Amino acid sequence: MARKELQNVLFQDDPEGPRAPLVLDSPHTGRLFPEDFRPAIAMEICNRVNDWFIEDLFGAANRNGAVLIQALFRRAYIDPNRDTADLDLDMVDGDWPDPVSQTEKTKRGASLIWKLIDGETRIYDRKLSVEEVNLRINTYWRPYHAALKTALDDTHAAFGRVLHINCHSMPEMGDERWGDSGQRRADFIVGTRDGTTAGAAFTDTVVAALGAQGHSVAVNEKFKGVELIKRYSDPAAGRESLQIEVNRGIYMDEANILPNAQYDDTKAVISEMIARVAKLAQAR
16 A cells, blocks of 8 residues: 555555556545634534544555545534535625535535534534635645545546545434434445436445345435535546445444444455455446
């Protein structure tokens, strides 16, 4: 594995052996809090929205010829899986100069700059200046997107195609915001924005591999994919992207942020899935 680092922004792990037309990214695993974050709540509360251990669970990428990019900054600080136009103007002190296009994420307090944790706990006791928001966009959001776009473009140029897996985790149990309060979620949820970002062969390969050991797998249920797979997919041009959400209950103790007894088994299932997808990508 050859690791590149963009300080405080991302790690990019490139395979040292033969390449496959496959790129993975993990935008919500970052643990760094930039000094200008200054939340009004404990950092432990911000931990609730992190995708813990995902970069390790998907670590087989490089052994299978794929690139793996992981963010180093916290999503509570700025979320790379949002459009820069998805901004809550109530959080900004001053006149925002750029166009705004708000989504359901804005209403939930989880837009580009998060307002709320768990839909109710306010992160800030202040507004952010226009300069602060632009600093976050230009220092973290844009470099992350630039690195991912370059990896995808370079792979597509080399092979004429590229498959992209956007890697995430989700709470074990549902909640009111998603309309599944009190329900245990599937072990894995695969999102393709209702089939618009990835074809059937790619999707079916992922679903079959994740379910091969008896795990439950749902497709486009609640978590359909957001900005990253929307922005970088174009199936007609040989660019397919899908999102995978891993239920935290099958790999970690959410309360204590520790791997649980199922961790190694879950990692093995994900590793096998990556191997199958890499073979699919190379065979096309």
